[in-house]
Amino acid sequence: MTLNGQYVEAETGVGSSPPSARVGDRVTVLYDPAGPDRIRLEGFWAGGNGVGVLFAFLGLVFLVAAAAIAAFSP
Template identity: 40%
Template sequence: MPNERLITRVGGLFALIGLVLLCVTIALAASTASFLASAQRTDGTVVELTARTSTTRDSDGRHRRSTTWYPTVTFTVEGRQYSFESSTGSNPPAYAEGEAVPVAYDPADPRDARISSFWSAFLGPLITGGLGVVFTPLGLLLFVRGRRIARQRA
């Protein structure tokens, strides 16, 4: 396979992946914004930090362990207590046990709740959007470059 065809195909694949990531970003951001627009707000308390440890292998073959801390939050609505574990974790922990945090919850189903902070709400869209912003133009650049090389050789 000539070099220009490989460049064109890799570029097309990168551009496609980037566009998919941008679409995922829009869907995630819209879903989060919709939830936050209709959510009620209250204060909650971090009652526990759950550690999740993952092991990866670096380029030298050594195992690396990393721990991510996920807060469990309780809050009260109309005298009833609810609890949830945040889907966003960090290392070091972003919160301490006993710390008060803002909570957004669905008034029709208070079990559907999340920490109401920018990072907790929009970390997913920021990551997928950032990757999409990198992959799309890089892919388009490679695609166009491959096509130009092919035209020049023809």
């Protein structure tokens, strides 16, 4: 239910394995008041940020490896 009493049913577009919450758990849902069906769960890992952090870390690893190869190759 939104702040103005409107009931909304929506699904988040981001999932995880294992899930960030189990059926019956209380979660805080963040939504856009102009479009209450656009939602995300509160929390760093619940919003899909973990995937972004993982890809940023892997990119950094490949960047360092490429720089090391370029620096030491004849």
